[in-house]
């Protein structure tokens with residue numbers, strides 16, 4: 001028979017830690033039993049538990065319980081211990097009392113797409129194919145870290161100092177003014193976004209339209225007013241609209257993705273970056289640069305981004321999750337002397353630290369030179385996949401279809417004629433085992449692009465071929481059907 005849970009009495013407060021005698025103990029328990037009918041029928045703490053808690057002998061507790069039984073307040077049941085007597089109106093402790101649930105904001109949930117769902121092919125994934133990620137080398141680093149005495153016992157809330165040094169030196173090599181003291185290691189770059197959101201004083205944020213949707217959602221969930229700065233994946237930024245909106249809205253922060261924007265794959269030109277830096281000075285806003293795509297750039301020369309061109313007031317975030325392993329969940333935020341304190345406090349109140357063991361593994365991975373070797377490998381591999389994807393599109397897509405050529409990163413944007421209904425296309429493709437993701441929620445209001453993102457970093461050549469053939473066939477079918485109706 002399952003043991004009934006025992007109730008807890010407040011026994012310590014009246015004697016302030018001093019030893020109790022049997023009489024005092026009986027009096028305290030009696031008072032508490034008599035004060036609340038809900039205790040009727042409930043089990044008392046076992047003798048050994050109470051003896052341990054109060055630092056008394058089991059004998060003292062047993063004697064007190066026997067006395068309570070003699071007074072008719074307590075009953076003993078064979079082997080099950082002592083119970084509060086049930087009295088005339090037996091009533092057991094009611095564990096089913098329900099408290100009301102908290103009220104939450106009404107936020108619609110954008111479904112998490114399982115990347116390997118039912119063997120379907122995820123054509124819009126922004127992930128790099130785990131089959132080309134360095135799992136064995138990472139395992140070796142894990143083994144090395146887990147070997148004592150390498151196992152870290154404590155964490156640094158800002159992040160492992162040696163890891164921050166490594167990251168800072170990599171960023172300095174790319175022309176950025178960053179010290180290890182400016183860096184906070186985060187749980188993916190998503191946490192970097194979260195820290196900035198929490199610490200932000202001015203609650204107006206501008207971001208790309210379309211924007212990285214979980215960034216946009218994060219701001220909005222935190223009561224921040226957001227507005228969109230339109231990007232056409234083929235033509236880039238609309239400078240006149242940008243300037244007008246920035247002047248009008250006076251944001252405290254503008255959040256931008258320098259390279260291979262999610263969802264449309266766009267990368268800013270140097271002259272666009274220069275205009276953004278200029279507007280930041282003119283309209284006095286801070287910048288948060290999301291550089292997630294930087295090391296996915298093929299022929300890996302770095303063009304200067306916002307931090308490099310705008311100085312160290314630009315907050316910079318990047319991540320290892322896409323390039324090393326999604327489940328590693330490590331990213332970082334680079335601040336400066338002035339902004340590091342509130343951001344660090346935002347991290348401490350949110351998660352205190354990221355697991356130091358994982359930080360140590362990543363440090364080892366960088367320190368052994370594995371990261372650089374791996375980057376060279378995935379850049380080559382992604383180039384092959386990218387070119388293969390472009391040649392499949394040229395071969396199979398009908399004339400009217402356009403796509404961007406980002407030259408690196410994980411995604412390109414496929415633009416379709418308005419008469420192709422994206423929802424219908426998505427459903428039809430799903431029936432054929434191809435998953436595409438629409439980006440409606442990434443836009444501010446009605447989408448000004450009509451298409452979806454295609455991720456070539458995630459799929460093998462065979463999977464990409466199957467996906468593109470089925471997609472183009474379905475698009476043609478829809479174009480013809482629609483065309484006949486007109």
Ligand SMILES: Cc1ncc(COP(=O)(O)O)c(C=O)c1O
Nearest residue numbers: 188189190212262292319321331
């Ligand atoms: C543009 C962009 N920024 C940030 C993130 C957050 O990624 P993570 O937390 O894995 O670093 C993502 C995730 O897909 C993204 O697409």
